[in-house]
Amino acid sequence: MRGAPILGLAVKSLLNRRATVGLTLLALAVSVMLVLGVEKLRTEAKASFAATISGTDLIVGARSGSVQLLLYAVFRIGNATNNISWQSYQEIAARPDVAWTVPLSLGDSHRGFRVLGTTGDYFRHYRYARKKSLAFSVGGPFTDLFDAVLGAEVARALGYKLGDPLVVAHGLGAQGFSNHKDKPFRVAGILARTGTPVDRTVHVSLQAIEAIHVDWKSGAPVPGMRVTADQVRRMDLTPRAITAVLVGAKSRFAAFSLQRAINEYRAEPLLAVLPGVALQELWDLMGTAEAALAAISVAVVAAGLLGMMIMMLAGLNERRREMAILRSVGARPLHLFALLVSEAAVLTTAGAAAGLGLFYAALAAFRPVLDSRFGLFLEISAPTAHDLAILGAVVLAGVLAGAVPALGAYRQSLADGMTVKL
Amino acid sequence: MNGNAIRLSGVRFRWRTGAPLVLDLAEFAARPGERLFVHGPSGSGKTTLLNLLAGICLPQEGVVEIVGEDLARVPGPRRDAIRADCIGFIFQMFNLLPFLSLTENVLLPCRFSPVRRARADAAPGGAEAEALRLLAHMGLGEAAAAGRAVAELSTGQQQRVAAARALIGAPPVIIADEPTSALDADAQAAFLDLLFAEAGQSGATVLFVSHDRRLDAGFDRVVALAEINRAAGAEGRAA
Ligand SMILES: Nc1ncnc2c1ncn2[C@@H]1O[C@H](COP(=O)(O)OP(=O)(O)O)[C@@H](O)[C@H]1O
Ligand SMILES: [Mg+2]
Numbered sequence: 001m002r003g004a005p006i007l008g009l010a011v012k013s014l015l016n017r018r019a020t021v022g023l024t025l026l027a028l029a030v031s032v033m034l035v036l037g038v039e040k041l042r043t044e045a046k047a048s049f050a051a052t053i054s055g056t057d058l059i060v061g062a063r064s065g066s067v068q069l070l071l072y073a074v075f076r077i078g079n080a081t082n083n084i085s086w087q088s089y090q091e092i093a094a095r096p097d098v099a100w101t102v103p104l105s106l107g108d109s110h111r112g113f114r115v116l117g118t119t120g121d122y123f124r125h126y127r128y129a130r131k132k133s134l135a136f137s138v139g140g141p142f143t144d145l146f147d148a149v150l151g152a153e154v155a156r157a158l159g160y161k162l163g164d165p166l167v168v169a170h171g172l173g174a175q176g177f178s179n180h181k182d183k184p185f186r187v188a189g190i191l192a193r194t195g196t197p198v199d200r201t202v203h204v205s206l207q208a209i210e211a212i213h214v215d216w217k218s219g220a221p222v223p224g225m226r227v228t229a230d231q232v233r234r235m236d237l238t239p240r241a242i243t244a245v246l247v248g249a250k251s252r253f254a255a256f257s258l259q260r261a262i263n264e265y266r267a268e269p270l271l272a273v274l275p276g277v278a279l280q281e282l283w284d285l286m287g288t289a290e291a292a293l294a295a296i297s298v299a300v301v302a303a304g305l306l307g308m309m310i311m312m313l314a315g316l317n318e319r320r321r322e323m324a325i326l327r328s329v330g331a332r333p334l335h336l337f338a339l340l341v342s343e344a345a346v347l348t349t350a351g352a353a354a355g356l357g358l359f360y361a362a363l364a365a366f367r368p369v370l371d372s373r374f375g376l377f378l379e380i381s382a383p384t385a386h387d388l389a390i391l392g393a394v395v396l397a398g399v400l401a402g403a404v405p406a407l408g409a410y411r412q413s414l415a416d417g418m419t420v421k422l
Numbered sequence: 423m424n425g426n427a428i429r430l431s432g433v434r435f436r437w438r439t440g441a442p443l444v445l446d447l448a449e450f451a452a453r454p455g456e457r458l459f460v461h462g463p464s465g466s467g468k469t470t471l472l473n474l475l476a477g478i479c480l481p482q483e484g485v486v487e488i489v490g491e492d493l494a495r496v497p498g499p500r501r502d503a504i505r506a507d508c509i510g511f512i513f514q515m516f517n518l519l520p521f522l523s524l525t526e527n528v529l530l531p532c533r534f535s536p537v538r539r540a541r542a543d544a545a546p547g548g549a550e551a552e553a554l555r556l557l558a559h560m561g562l563g564e565a566a567a568a569g570r571a572v573a574e575l576s577t578g579q580q581q582r583v584a585a586a587r588a589l590i591g592a593p594p595v596i597i598a599d600e601p602t603s604a605l606d607a608d609a610q611a612a613f614l615d616l617l618f619a620e621a622g623q624s625g626a627t628v629l630f631v632s633h634d635r636r637l638d639a640g641f642d643r644v645v646a647l648a649e650i651n652r653a654a655g656a657e658g659r660a661a
Contacts, residue, residue, distance in 0.1 A: 012522060013519075016520060326519075328505075330502060330505050332499060
């Protein structure tokens, strides 16, 4: 009581007005939660985004935009407009400055998850985050023609275990009449979770992609042509074309000359992009949305603080008696100013703390959904320095907002003195 | 020091420039320990007088002294400190902060006056005990002990809590602005008895203003404001 004559009064006065103060506090807490949430999503999305692919020097596809190539080859979003011929792929793979290649063939799906045709090299060379390689939680790479390796999310969402059968649909629509049910696959391996689009991919061999399409032409089964699963095993299943190639160069320097060579490739129009550059380009495209999101959350906090200011201003008149009593027992006008500023400080500090609590509660509640639906894995970690800076800024802004009604109280107490007409 | 607890000399006051003169007092003083009753009709300037003594308002001319210090000559913060240290106030009604306990209300002046805090602390058992003692003396010991809220008290009880607050830390001056006007006759008399008893113990000067001159029993001196106020603008004169 002696140390903080005003702060104690501020807290008690606030507690006395629970209903209005409680609502104001709730508005502040929700706005703070939103800011922290947006910030978390932004940083984690960016980090997880940048961690999608690493260790690959070039991504090669048919000539289109670099962002489009990145989207379909790495994020499994959208479609390639054109393919790369097997011939071109062979020539790239044979170049002396190429260390390794991983061919990718896209176009089919399984119950909403993309099916990727590739080779065993995919599991050896694909890297994500800080040069982490893919690991199997059970099973291993494909050995049989109709073996499939599932991403962690595919297995979890569809409840697949090792040895389960699965049927690949033609194209990207839901499981419909147009599928490859005459050639079922078997789950040979399930990958450990990576937090990248790999989790949402069904991997099969390039030959398998070829095999399920031998009796198809231009997206439909050829009438009267039936090739059974057993017959297909005896056929030549070398693909005629693939969708994209991941390339590892012998050296970083080699990657640049290789990129130039591929971009100037004469037999067909190809595009080679550096994954880091394309990722940055893609992220920049989303920068506007990111800025808009940040602006909205700041506006929400401003609205919360405005609500507090309005509550305090509206309360000034009915608190004239309180002010007059305080003046009579020796409070200076400055004390009354301090009282209202303290109230604002207490309110915003409580709002920031409650907002932090709400944020963690929401994080715990929505984490599984964000992880499974959007592949966004959010860690529950202690508030970052940036989070604390945000909270500090909210409290500071709150104190400044409180200065407005506090100035009102100061002026009012000078005018009223101890005489308040009731 | 001239030995007066309060003294006004040559005071002229109007609320605003151009507004009528409310107070024009040649000389008005009270000795330490004196019980002074000032009466005058509503609107005659009683509350204005108390605002001057509190240092909330400053006269355009003249001297207002509390225990020898001229309020017009000291800086604002010192005026607030003099009020906190030297004067206990009791208003007509709504004296208490509803969000504080009875004891906290009584101890309120100690938050702003280290002097009164020190005196209350020096009482046997410390400030809290002193607050409880005053409340008990006002017949509110049980209410305070039971943790009753301000809103649960009757007006008379609230006024007695206000009296305990005015008395805590033994300020040299107690100023009461129609504190009994909301009470019935018996309660008025009982309230004054308690106030006099406590003020007598601490030796405080009591300045009691009221429009009801029937309350003057037990005072050392009774003054009609109209007798000492030469201001023609005071509305109450005609009444
Ligand atoms: N805060 C104020 N501002 C302006 N005029 C006031 C104020 N308080 C009182 N007055 C005026 O001063 C005169 C005396 O009022 P007041 O001191 O309240 O009388 P009383 O307390 O004797 O009823 C009245 O004319 C009143 O209108
Ligand atoms: Mg009055």
